[in-house]
Amino acid sequence: MTVDGTIEFIAALLMLSGAVMALLSAIGIMRFPDVYTRSHAGTKSSTLAVLLTLLGAFIHFASDQGFYSVRLLLGIVFVFLTAPVAGHVIIRAAYRANVKMSDTTIEDELKGVLQQVKQDAEADRTETGEIMSEDKKEELKHQEE
Amino acid sequence: MPAQFLINVFIALLWTLISDEDELSFTTFVAGYLVGIVIVFLMHRFFGERFYLSRFFSLIKLLLIFNRELILSAKVVLGHIIRPKIKFKPGLFKYETALRGDWETTALALLVMLTPGSVVVEVTQKGDAFYIHAMDVDQSKNALLRSLKRFEKAIMEVTR
Structure with missing residues (x-):
C-alpha cells in the first residue's frame, strides 16, 4: 500500500x-x-x-x-x-x-433539594425574569428593611 | 511571566539578526523562537516563576485526557445500546467540586457533559457542586468519579 x-x-x-x-x-x-x-x-x-x-x-x-x-x-x-x-x-x-x-433508577439526590435550588435561582431574578446585578440585590434588601 | 515572553522574543530577534541572511525571513524568526523556548525553559527557575508555556502544555494535556475519556466512555454507552436487553441502573448523584470561579466550573461541566454516560442536571447557585445524572450508577460510578477527579486536576493545572 x-x-x-x-x-x-x-x-x-x-x-x-x-x-x-x-x-x-x-x-x-x-x-x-x-x-x-x-x-x-x-x-x-x-x-x-x-x-x-x-x-x-x-x-x-x-x-x-x-x-x-x-x-x-x-x-x-x-x-x-x-x-x-x-x-x-x-x-x-x-x-x-x-x-x-x-x-430502574436507583438513586436521586436532587429530589429533596430541588425546591431550594429553584428558590435560589429565583432569588436572582426580577419579576420580569431578568437576572439582577449584585448592586440591585443590595438595593432590594435595603428596601425590605 | 511577561518577562519570560519578552526574553524569548529577544532571543528570536537576535537569532534572526545573527544568522545574517540576505533578507529577514519569518521562518528564521520562528526557528529562533523555538531555540529561545529551550533556553528560557532551562533558565526559568532563576526567574523564580513557572515556565510561561507550562499552561499551554497542560492545556494540551487536558485535551488528550479528554479525548481518551471520550473514546472510553463512548465505547461503554455504545455497548449498552447494542446489548439485546437493557439492564443498566441510572441515577442522579451530587458531586462536590474543588474548583472555584466561573471559568473552572464551566469547563468541568462542559467536559462532564461531553463524556458519554453523564449529564449535569443542575449546578448549585454557588457553583461548588453538580448534580450529575449517570447512565449506570451501579456499575460505573467509581470510574466516573475517577475521571471527574482527573479532569479536575488537569483543569487546575491550566488555570492556577
Whole structure:
C-alpha cells in the first residue's frame, strides 16, 4: 500500500466509524427507557460521531487535494461548544417539569433539594425574569428593611 | 511571566539578526523562537516563576485526557445500546467540586457533559457542586468519579 493509499484508508475508516456511531446513537434514542438516559445516547455519542466524520473529511481533502479546510476544524469546535449546553438545558428543563425517571433508577439526590435550588435561582431574578446585578440585590434588601 | 515572553522574543530577534541572511525571513524568526523556548525553559527557575508555556502544555494535556475519556466512555454507552436487553441502573448523584470561579466550573461541566454516560442536571447557585445524572450508577460510578477527579486536576493545572 502506498502512503497516499494508507492516508485515504484512514480517512475512510474515520468517516465510516463516525457514521456507524451516529446510527448506533439513533438506535439508542429509540431503545432507552426515559428522557434522561436518551439524552446520553442522543447528545454524547453523536458528538464523537461528528468529530470522527469531520476529521475524516479533513484528512481526505488535505491528502487528496492539498486543501487544509480550517472550516471543518471550526465545525468540530463549535459542535463541542454547543452540544453540551443544549443537552444540559433540555435535561434541566425536563427535571424541573417533573418528567418521570424510569423505574430502574436507583438513586436521586436532587429530589429533596430541588425546591431550594429553584428558590435560589429565583432569588436572582426580577419579576420580569431578568437576572439582577449584585448592586440591585443590595438595593432590594435595603428596601425590605 | 511577561518577562519570560519578552526574553524569548529577544532571543528570536537576535537569532534572526545573527544568522545574517540576505533578507529577514519569518521562518528564521520562528526557528529562533523555538531555540529561545529551550533556553528560557532551562533558565526559568532563576526567574523564580513557572515556565510561561507550562499552561499551554497542560492545556494540551487536558485535551488528550479528554479525548481518551471520550473514546472510553463512548465505547461503554455504545455497548449498552447494542446489548439485546437493557439492564443498566441510572441515577442522579451530587458531586462536590474543588474548583472555584466561573471559568473552572464551566469547563468541568462542559467536559462532564461531553463524556458519554453523564449529564449535569443542575449546578448549585454557588457553583461548588453538580448534580450529575449517570447512565449506570451501579456499575460505573467509581470510574466516573475517577475521571471527574482527573479532569479536575488537569483543569487546575491550566488555570492556577
